[in-house]
Every structure is written in C-alpha cells, then in structure tokens.
Amino acid sequence: MSNATVITAPSLWPIYWAEFVAELKKTFRQPGFVIPSLCFPLGFYALFGLLMPHRGSFDGTTWFFATYGTFGVIGPALFGFGAALASEREAGWLDLKRVSPLPTGALLLARIGMSLVFAVIIFLLLSTLAFVAGGVRLPPSAWMLLGLVLVLGTLPFCALGLLIGSLARARSAAGWVNLIYLPMGALSGLWFPLFLMPTVLQKLAYALPAYHLGQLSLAASGQIEVVVWRHVAMLLLFTLVFASLAARALQRSVK
Amino acid sequence: MDSVAQWQQIDHRYGSVQALQGFSLNLRPGQITALLGPNGAGKSTAIGLLLGLLRVQGGRVSLFGQPPQQRSARLRLGAMLQRTDLPDSLRVGEHLQLFARYYANPLPVDEVLALVGLQAQSQRRYSALSGGQQRRVQLALALIGRPQLLVLDEPTVGMDLDSRQAFREALRRCRQGGCAVLLATHDLPEVEGLADRIALVRHGQLVSDDTPLNIRARVALKQLRCRTQLPLERLAEWPEVAQLQDREGRMEIYSREPEALLRRLLAADPTLSELEVRGADLEQALAVIEPAATAQAA
Numbered sequence: 001m002s003n004a005t006v007i008t009a010p011s012l013w014p015i016y017w018a019e020f021v022a023e024l025k026k027t028f029r030q031p032g033f034v035i036p037s038l039c040f041p042l043g044f045y046a047l048f049g050l051l052m053p054h055r056g057s058f059d060g061t062t063w064f065f066a067t068y069g070t071f072g073v074i075g076p077a078l079f080g081f082g083a084a085l086a087s088e089r090e091a092g093w094l095d096l097k098r099v100s101p102l103p104t105g106a107l108l109l110a111r112i113g114m115s116l117v118f119a120v121i122i123f124l125l126l127s128t129l130a131f132v133a134g135g136v137r138l139p140p141s142a143w144m145l146l147g148l149v150l151v152l153g154t155l156p157f158c159a160l161g162l163l164i165g166s167l168a169r170a171r172s173a174a175g176w177v178n179l180i181y182l183p184m185g186a187l188s189g190l191w192f193p194l195f196l197m198p199t200v201l202q203k204l205a206y207a208l209p210a211y212h213l214g215q216l217s218l219a220a221s222g223q224i225e226v227v228v229w230r231h232v233a234m235l236l237l238f239t240l241v242f243a244s245l246a247a248r249a250l251q252r253s254v255k
Numbered sequence: 256m257d258s259v260a261q262w263q264q265i266d267h268r269y270g271s272v273q274a275l276q277g278f279s280l281n282l283r284p285g286q287i288t289a290l291l292g293p294n295g296a297g298k299s300t301a302i303g304l305l306l307g308l309l310r311v312q313g314g315r316v317s318l319f320g321q322p323p324q325q326r327s328a329r330l331r332l333g334a335m336l337q338r339t340d341l342p343d344s345l346r347v348g349e350h351l352q353l354f355a356r357y358y359a360n361p362l363p364v365d366e367v368l369a370l371v372g373l374q375a376q377s378q379r380r381y382s383a384l385s386g387g388q389q390r391r392v393q394l395a396l397a398l399i400g401r402p403q404l405l406v407l408d409e410p411t412v413g414m415d416l417d418s419r420q421a422f423r424e425a426l427r428r429c430r431q432g433g434c435a436v437l438l439a440t441h442d443l444p445e446v447e448g449l450a451d452r453i454a455l456v457r458h459g460q461l462v463s464d465d466t467p468l469n470i471r472a473r474v475a476l477k478q479l480r481c482r483t484q485l486p487l488e489r490l491a492e493w494p495e496v497a498q499l500q501d502r503e504g505r506m507e508i509y510s511r512e513p514e515a516l517l518r519r520l521l522a523a524d525p526t527l528s529e530l531e532v533r534g535a536d537l538e539q540a541l542a543v544i545e546p547a548a549t550a551q552a553a
Binding site: 008009010014015018019022024029030088091092093096098099101102103123137147 | 306307308326327329330332334336337338339340342343344345349352353354356357358359360393394400
C-alpha cells in the first residue's frame with residue numbers, strides 16, 4: 001500500500017491486566033456464581049465442622065477446616081472454567097476474542113487469576129470462621145502453608161474445568177460440573193474423613209485429584225503425615241492430562 | 256501491493272458437504288465489497304478462513320500478506336461475527352475500553368460510541384440493551400482499533416431501522432478513511448446503494464464479481480407482466496424468455512429481447528391483457544446470473 005502505516009503492537013502487560021480486571025468484574029457481578037461459591041464451603045464447615053459432634057479421635061474443627069477449604073477452592077475453578085467457558089464459547093464470544101489481537105493465553109490467564117482470587121477469599125473467610133467460631137489455632141507457618149496449598153491447588157481443577165468447558169454444551173455444562181464436583185468431593189474425603197468410609201472407596205479415592213489436594217491440605221494443617229512429593233506429582237499429572245485433553249478438544253473446534 | 260485480503264483457489268469441505276470450491280477473491284482498500292448469497296452458500300466459511308477461525312484445507316488465504324493467525328495481521332482487522340453475544344454483566348463502556356487495550360492507537364471510546372450512536376448507553380450493561388443496540392456495540396468493538404479491514408458477517412440481522420442507519424453511516428465513513436469493508440449478507444437491499452462491488456456466491460462458488468452498475472448493465476433485462484392463457488411450461492421453452500414466474504395468475508417474464516418476445520406473445524395469445532413493460536432492478540439482474548438458485552416461488 002502506498003499509504004502504509006506501521007502498525008505497532010501495544011505492550012502486553014496492560015492487556016493481561018485489563019483482561020483480568022474485566023474477568024473479575026464480570027464474575028463478581030453474578031450473584032448466582034459468587035454466593036454459592038462462598039456460602040457452600042462456609043455453610044458446610046459450620047454445619048459439619050463446628051455444629052455436629054465428631055465421632056472418632058480426630059480434631060474435627062481443624063480437620064474440616066482443611067477439607068472444606070479444599071472443597072471450597074475447587075468449586076470456582078470448575079464452575080468458572082467449565083460452565084462460564086462453555087457458554088462464552090457457544091455465544092461466539094471466544095471466537096471474537098480469537099479474531100481480535102488479544103495475545104494467546106491472556107484469556108486463560110485472566111480466568112486462572114479469577115479462580116486464584118476466589119481461592120484466597122474462600123481461604124480468608126474460612127480461616128476467620130475457624131479462628132473465631134472454631135477456636136482453631138495453628139502456627140502462622142501452617143496457616144500460610146495451607147493458604148499456599150489451597151491457592152496453588154486450584155490449578156489442576158482449572159484444567160479440569162477447561163476440559164469440561166471445551167466439551168460440554170452451555171446448557172448442560174453446569175450440570176456436568178456438579179456431577180463431577182459433588183461426588184468427587186465426597187469420595188475424596190472432603191465432606192467426612194475417608195477412614196470412616198469402606199476400604200473400597202478409600203482405594204478409589206487415589207484416582208481422584210481432589211483426594212490428593214485434600215491430603216496435602218490436611219498435612220499442611222498438621223492433621224496427618226504424607227509423602228508430599230507423591231501427591232504433588234499426582235496433581236501435576238492430572239493437570240497435564242486435563243490441559244492437554246482440553247487443548248485437543250479446543251483445537252478440534254477449528255475445522 | 257494493493258490487496259488487503261485474498262482468497263486463492265479455496266476448496267473447503269465439511270464432511271461430504273462442499274462448502275467452497277475454487278473460490279478466489281481480492282479485497283482492496285477504500286472499497287465496500289458485498290459478499291452476497293443465500294444462506295448456506297459458503298459466505299461464513301470464506302469469512303471463517305479469512306479470520307483464521309477455520310483451518311485452510313485447499314488453496315491459500317492471506318490477510319495483509321500474512322497468514323490470518325498472525326497477531327500483526329489481526330491488529331489491522333476489525334470483525335463482527337454472526338450470532339455473537341457478549342458477556343451480559345459488563346457495561347458498554349467497559350467492553351469498549353477492554354478492546355481498546357488490544358491496540359496501540361485505538362479510537363477514543365467516546366468517539367466510537369458517537370460513531371455507532373450509543374453515547375447515551377455507555378454506562379448501561381450489555382444485557383440492558385435492545386437487540387439492535389447490542390449489534391451496534393459489536394460494530395463499535397470492530398471499529399475501535401482503527402481497522403484497515405472491516406469484516407462483517409450478516410451484521411444487520413436483529414437491527415432496527417435506527418441501528419441500520421447508524422450502521423450504513425459508519426461504513427461510509429470507514430470507506431472514506433481508506434478502510435476495506437467486507438459485508439456478507441443474504442439480503443440485497445441491505446447493500447444496495449452502499450456496496451461498491453458485489454461478489455455473488457452460490458453453492459460455494461463465486462458466480463459474479465462486479466459493480467452494481469455493471470451487473471445491471473450486463474444483464475440488460477426488461478420485465479414484462481401480463482395476464483395470459485399460455486401455460487408457464489410452454490413459455491419457459493421460448494428462447495426470448497430468460498426467466499419467468501407465475502404471480503397469482505399474472506405472468507412475470509424477464510427478457511433480453513423484449514420486442515421480439517412481445518410480438519410472439521401477442522401473436523400466440525390474442526386474449527392477453529394487463530400488459531406492463533419495465534426495466535429490471537438489481538435483484539432481478541442478480542437472479543438471472545445463476546438461474547439454478549432461483550427456484551420458482553409458489
């Protein structure tokens with residue numbers, strides 16, 4: 001072209017940041033997402049961890065703090081990626097983003113960031129409840145370690161949510177997420193301790209990612225002792241498998 | 256190089272369905288090209304390939320001389336896709352500010368809003384807009400990066416009259432600024448008086464690529480209407496008849512040699528009545544370019 005103008009690309013960080021902020025705004029304006037995400041872990045913890053008497057010889061208030069914390073951070077990751085992604089994919093919104101000069105990965109990072117923010121909020125709220133109402137006292141290093149485990153532990157579930165979101169139809173995605181989220185939580189020992197369940201189910205738990213994150217949370221809060229690397233390795237493996245399956249599913253949508 | 260976007264000998268199939276066949280087209284700056292054809296003709300496939308949403312199977316597609324997936328090519332592109340919905344909970348202004356970030360030198364948000372006539376709606380949530388206003392927001396997103404190529408797939412579906420006017424006005428301004436516009440539609444009146452060029456697609460093939468004026472001149476048709484007792488089947492066999500249709504007892508005939516046709520008609524049917532002769536419009540001109548697609552309407 002004679003009047004060719006040099007098109008410069010804008011710097012990337014402001015784009016990543018703006019995308020993240022937009023994701024937060026979008027999500028926090030949906031009470032249907034925020035309220036259940038925050039209320040379920042808090043309510044379950046209050047009910048099973050604080051109000052119900054505990055059978056067996058374990059410190060229920062701390063134990064359930066760790067396991068419902070785990071249960072709590074998994075939810076927004078699964079729903080934010082699974083259900084929301086499916087509906088935005090079907091609405092053509094993802095296509096419009098792909099056509100725009102938005103750098104690849106920005107959308108993904110924004111959404112992961114959103115899940116991490118939710119994990120932090122859930123951890124802080126649960127911590128307050130556990131400290132004030134449950135009288136839970138952990139060394140500061142244990143609080144911080146548990147927080148770190150829970151926040152980073154959302155990543156495999158972001159990947160699982162991504163997989164659901166790239167396969168499911170918008171209308172049924174939330175149903176699929178619930179179908180995976182709730183039984184997985186129960187079978188991973190997040191609702192009540194695994195040692196109270198039949199041996200078969202205890203064995204089955206090993207195949208569930210939520211079990212491994214639950215074990216790490218319990219270990220971080222000093223409730224059990226585990227071989228840390230084994231659970232970390234399993235979670236990394238799950239992340240890798242889910243993410244690559246999701247990548248393949250999204251690729252296939254490009255005909 | 257004068258080409259903004261180019262399809263070269265594109266073949267594309269979905270399973271056993273041939274969506275495009277030997278499709279070639281070239282878009283030039285400062286020109287509004289209408290990609291016209293019935294639903295299912297292959298317009299959206301051509302656009303999907305150009306925008307990098309579909310993978311090229313056969314042939315070559317280039318966007319500013321680059322493969323469409325290149326970010327540097329997409330920086331010069333604005334697009335409005337078919338059937339898109341934006342996240343409901345963001346405000347109009349927020350949507351635009353977000354997209355503005357993607358470009359180094361975007362139009363100011365207020366300016367884009369004025370361009371599509373939505374200044375008053377800046378603070379409203381996307382979900383609170385009418386269907387036509389939502390489409391205008393999508394047009395604003397396509398315009399905000401000062402594109403050199405604007406691709407619009409069925410943009411006025413769901414637009415009210417106000418929105419359509421704002422839309423035509425915005426496109427004319429883009430053209431003035433040297434922007435190339437590709438406007439895919441199945442609806443001819445939408446592009447009449449707007450398009451500089453009409454690329455007609457039928458069954459995955461480019462049937463014609465010309466200016467509206469040339470198309471009308473090239474197909475120098477006259478329209479003849481009359482009441483006649485001659486059966487449609489017989490008339491259809493006459494060489495003077497280019498196309499015809501029975502409209503509730505009145506025959507509508509298109510012909511390149513109206514005088515010869517008239518003589519023959521009057522000779523064959525002495526009872527012929529309500530005769531009317533006039534020039535054909537663009538729609539009729541386009542219809543005879545490829546008669547296969549104009550099945551007789553009941």
